Amino acid sequence: MVEPGGRNRPRWSWIERVPAAAVVGALAVVLGYLTRVWVRASAGPLVWNDSADYLASAHTPLWSVDRLLGPRPILMPLVLSASHLSLEHLVEAHDAVAAVSWGLLAGVTAGCFRGGWRPVVAGGAVLVFSLTWPITMWDQQVLTESLALSTFALLAAAGVWFARHRTPARGAWLVVAATLWLVARDSHIIPVAAVGLGLVGAAVARFTGPRRTVVLTGGFLVAVAFLAAGSAQYGHRDRQPIEHVYVARVLPYPERVEWFAHHGMPEARALEALPEVVDPGGLHATYTPVDAAPAWDRWRAWLDRDGRRTLLAYTAAHPSYVWSEPEEQPERVFNNGVGLATYRPLDLHEVPWIATVFAPGVPLVAVVAAGAVTTLVVRRLPWTALATVGAVLALTSAPHALVVWHSDGMESARHLLVPTVQLRTGVLLLLLAALLGQRPREICPPSS
Structure with a gap:
């Protein structure tokens, strides 16, 4: 006689209890890392004029004012220090951090769906999007773009996770992810502050709850955005960009x-x-x-x-x-080359066609966003956490992009990269919610 749950249970039965989202996320991390290594093709780091500033900051003492409140945000110099100032180690860290960050977003997105194929499609779509050349090409470069995009993926994942179940622990993770994004680049202050104020307003108006958790989360987001703004002001990090605007x-x-x-x-x-x-x-x-x-x-x-x-x-x-x-045409900027392709490494491998499908121009992205919202309404789907976060990311990308463009008169193509990826990520999440979402009766059909 075999006791319930006894010794005759198959050795690998625990695999059946692993959530599909965890499997999708883990596979996305592994596949994302291997693809990024292939994309870079063992090419050496690419150094630009700004790279010297980050290296100079990384040579300052870790807890010095010059490091914490200096002329550059602190995340890049911190990663350089952890890489022992080796640019080869830095680009390897870029590959690994990007793979983990986008893999987490793929796993969290997959966790928003039920069914055998929906989580795989949702997570796979996020993975493929993360491997388009406008995202992967920055891993090779000694600039802040790679870390800015990776911490953005962490923030998006934390946002979906918090929106699904608004607990204090998940709110804390959201604040931590937002802080990492803020210390990557100063321009991220705008969307973080906007989301924080939105959470506080929604909780006060009783549109969402639990009220205390949402208010505290929003308040902390506003606070860290305020601290980042103070750091940028103290370090005079707007000095050169404002000169570019006048020029x-x-x-x-x-x-x-x-x-x-x-x-x-x-x-x-x-x-x-x-x-x-x-x-x-x-x-x-x-x-x-x-x-x-x-x-x-x-x-x-x-x-x-x-x-x-x-x-x-x-x-x-x-x-x-x-x-x-x-x-205005031509665009009133300088040192902009031929746009984003100016920064594309010559040796970069590319997964065929995915950029054409997953990284279209902004006008087409706006059309897709309208179609996704229409589909949600026509299908009478509930406005889920994934759709909410997608809409927030898409909507806050507009003021983000506007402030970025007006804050500098040089290299607008590079500076607008993160707001553009933010828009495309938000619309992708909206589209997944619209196409793969199920009504409650489809998830749990009534018994006959």
């Missing part, structure tokens, strides 16, 4: 120079007389470079002290500037 969007235009001169900008006449850089082919906008000569120290001191405030005053006096300036 590309103020100095080439006499009427704007006159307005800023009337509002305190020094050396206006001398700056207006500087020669502009003009593209003979008309593909790039003109800009007015200002050299590093001491003659411009007074102007740069004014920029550091009053430049952003005066630019905001100009925006208030000319409200259409916010949306009309990004629409």
